[in-house]
Each structure stands twice: as structure tokens, then as C-alpha cells.
Amino acid sequence: MNGMSYKTQRKLVIIGFLAVPVLLLLTFTYYPAVRLIYYSFTDWDGLNNHVSWLGIDNYREIFSNPDLFGVFVHQIPYVVVGVVQNIVALLFAVILNSKLRGRNVFRVILFLPFIMNAVAVAFMFQYVFDTTTGSLNSLLGLLGLDSWKQSWLGNTSIVNYSLASIGFWRFMGYNMVIYLGALQSIPADMYEAAKLDGAGRMQTLWHMTLPNMTKIIQLNMFLTLSGAIAVFDLPFVLTHGGPAGASETFVLKTVETAFQFNNFGLASAMSVVLLVLTILILGLQNLVIKRKEG
Template sequence: MPYARQRKLLIVTFLAIPLFLLALLTYYPAFKLLYYSFTDWNGLSAKFNWLGLDNYREVFTNRDFFGVFVNQLPYFFGGILQNVIALLFAIVLNSRLRGRNGFRLLLFLPYIINGVAIAFMFQYVFDTTNGSLNILLDLVGLDGLKQSWLGNAALVNYSLAGISLWRYMGYTMIIYLGALQSLPNDMYEAARIDGAGRFQSLWHLTLPSLTTIIQLNLFLTLSGALSVFDLPYILTKGGPIGASETFLLKTTETAFEFNNSGLASAMSVVLLLLTIGLLGLQRLVIRGERA
């Protein structure tokens, strides 16, 4: 066999296996999900009826489904605040600070911890009677601020969003830190020669150079805010009185508690479309700022 043909055969063979796995484990399930979203499949039966767009109408018209996104607004606000704090920490820890590697490790450590372990840990922090947060407020003389942090419908989502901010801030910081370390020092030396101060260099050099990374981190945090599941599921089960229910939690409940996999599939497709729309809107906003 000629060398050129051997080379093509080898390339095709190496590509065929991952492409087959990609089609089998990603594209085929996605196609089936889209197909089931137009049916009343219960997740078990081999027979189901075609409903057309009825499931999508139910998602958009039933406030019990689409209205839960209001509960996720604190996660959006927390995601934006998370990026601001992470960028500030990255800038500080990119300098010649003594012990900066230790600080980086401490800030990144919460991301390594298992999400279930974090949820159970904060269950003790937010406990109404013996929680460490209420005990701390009592010790410093702020006992008037003691709350039922997970039992108060007005505060529960902000409490959960605070846990999410603490958990993922270090991961976001590491991405910013890697981007900062890739910036050339010559650019800053030229700016110093021209008389630019630290704030001017940050505003006119650092932030414009990080636009793509900021866009990536914002997309990751905001899309994560759309698909929150583990914290409310473990800590509150969507309570009190549905105040902490999220769209993904509602989707799982629809599929496995009410055995309506067709409607749950439609909800999953809607969540995917919302994530794509969020990415498109974010890119339009950043392009407008560049212009």
C-alpha cells in the first residue's frame, strides 16, 4: 500500500472512533431529546402520543415553570459580582506579593471541594438555632440581624447565591490570572515610560486585553446561573414554599416525580435555547462596547 494511502487510512481510523462516540453519546441523545419534547412520553413506556408544540406552550404559559427564573436572579447578580471580585484578586495576586501562591491555593480550594460536601457544610453555617453565622452575629453584638437564612423566602436565594460565589470565585480568578500572566511586560514598560500610572495602565491596557477572557467568564457564570441545581436541591428542596426552586430543579421534578419526560425534554430544550441566546446577547453587548 502506498505511503499516502496508509497515511489517509491512519488519519481516518483515528478520527472515526472519537467521531462515532461523539455521535453516539452527544448528537443522538440530543436528537432524541428534541424528538421527545414533542410527545407525551412518560420515560418508561414504549408508546407515546405526538403533541406538537403543546409542551412548549405549557412551558411558556405556565408560571410554575417559566416563572421560577425570578428565583435565579440573585445567581445572575452574584455571578457578575463574582467576576469583579475574581478579577481584583487576580490583579493583586499577579503582583510580587509575598505568599501569593498560598493565597491562590486558599482561594481556589473551594472549587476543588465536592459540591455535596459544600452544601452540607453550609447547612450548619446557616442553621437557625446553632448555625455558625448566627452565633457569630450574636458574639459581635449584631443579634438583631440573626435570620432563618434558608427558611426566609426573601433571603434564601441570596444565601444560596452567596455559597455559589464563594465556591466558584477561585476558579474564575485562576482563569483571569492565567490571562494576566500571558500579557507582555513590554506593553506596561512602554506605558510607564509615557507617564501612565497603575490605574491608567489597568483601565487602558489590562482590561481591553482581557475582553475575550471576561466574555468567557461571564458566559460561564451566567449560564451556570441558568442551570443551578445542586445547592437548592440538597439544602432546601426548592423551599420554603417553592421560593428557591430553579428551572433545572423543576425540570428534574417534572421528569422523575411526575413521569412527564416529554414536558421535561421541552424544558431542557428551552434551557439550551436560553443559554445560546444569552451567549448571543453577551457578544452583541461586547461588540457594541468595542465599537
């Protein structure tokens, strides 16, 4: 090492530090991704080494079978509730960014659901939505709204909205904290200048606050939309895709295809389709926001 120049030693140290994470990334991310794409063109059953090449047959099956690609319709409520969730989170962030007494307590209360385990949350809401002894129907009864009582997880028309509302409760505080951090990064003198110019609260929010938060809103909306098309844990724990398959999601169908029917080739193709859809959503979202900025 004494005969090496400082520049050479520096390069060796950098390469040494980067070698291990790069090797782990290649081993556990890129290699499995390449194998996934390969198996998506085969009929691999997940057990035998022998596979038969099917070409695009798996992809043709996905887009032509309404029981597979058609389940994305069940995830529209997650998208709708997710958009509303971001709007409410932004409103709470604006309110709690003001000089409100006890605002730190409210911030903690709203953020607490996010740190809870997803499965624990699902089991908790199983008691909330229970038809006979559930707290939600009991509350409606106490309020004299017996006609509003529902089988929240047994009604095919509202089951997905019921499940999506759990995500609203759990992630709204998390999004609020992100928006709150973005609000606090906006210089205070900008608000003072807007106030001196006679701008009202709504004008300040619409013309100054929101434009300065575009990138954060873009990030949160991407996380919300990608989470909506990849939802799995809530329907898996609470409804198992029921009633009558009304709450099945694409990921739930993928897992079922792989582990229940041992069709890992088709499941791999479904995973690739989900990845492509996520990339398309991100690209479309970026395009819309860039046009708005322009």
C-alpha cells in the same frame, strides 16, 4: 499496505483514529439530543414505548405556566452574585499578580474551595446557615449584631441570595486563577511603556489590562451566566426548592417534572428551552462585547 501510497495510508490512519471518538460522540451526544427534541413534542412518560404527538403543546405549557418558566425569577440572585464574583475575582487576580509576599499561599487558599465536592460544600453550608446553631448566626451574636440574625434558608426573600453566596465562595478562586493566567500572558514591556508614558494604575488597568482580557472575561461571564440559569445542586441538597417553592430553579423543576410526575415529554421540552436560552445568552454576550470592541 505495501501497495498503497503514503498519502492513502495517512488517510486511513487518520480515519481509524477519528472513527472511535466520532462514533462515541454520535452515540452519546447527538443521537440523545435528537431524541430529546423529538420527545419534547410528545407526551412520553419515560416508561412506555407508546407516545402521542402533541406538537407545540409542551412549549405552550412552559411559557404560559408561571410555575414553570416563572421560576427563572428565582435565579436572578445567582446572576447578580455571579457578576459580583467575577469583579472580585478580577480584583484579587490583579492584586496577586503583583510582587506581594506570600502571594502563592493566598492563591492556593482562594482556589481550594473549587476542588471540594459540590455536595460536601452544600452540607457544610447547611451548618453555616442553620438558624439555631449555625456558625453565621453565632458570629453575628458575638459581634453584637443580633438583629441581623436570620433564617437564611427559611426566609423567602433571601434564600436565593444565601444559596448564591455559596457559589461565590466556591467559584471565586477558580475565576481568579483564570484571570491570573490571562494577566500573566500580557507582555511586561507594555506595562513598562505605559509607566514611562505617565499612566497611573487605574489608567493602566482600564485602558490596557481589561482590553487585553476581553476574551477571558467573555468566557468567564458566559460560564457564570450559563451556570446561573442551570443551577441545581445547591437548592436540591439544601432546600429541596423551599420554603414554599421560593428556591426552585428551572433545572430542579425539570427533574421534578420528569422523575416525580413521569412527564418526560414536558421535561424534554424544558431541557430544549434551557439549551436555547443558553445559546441566546452566549449570542447576546458576544454581540455586546463586539460592539464594545468596535
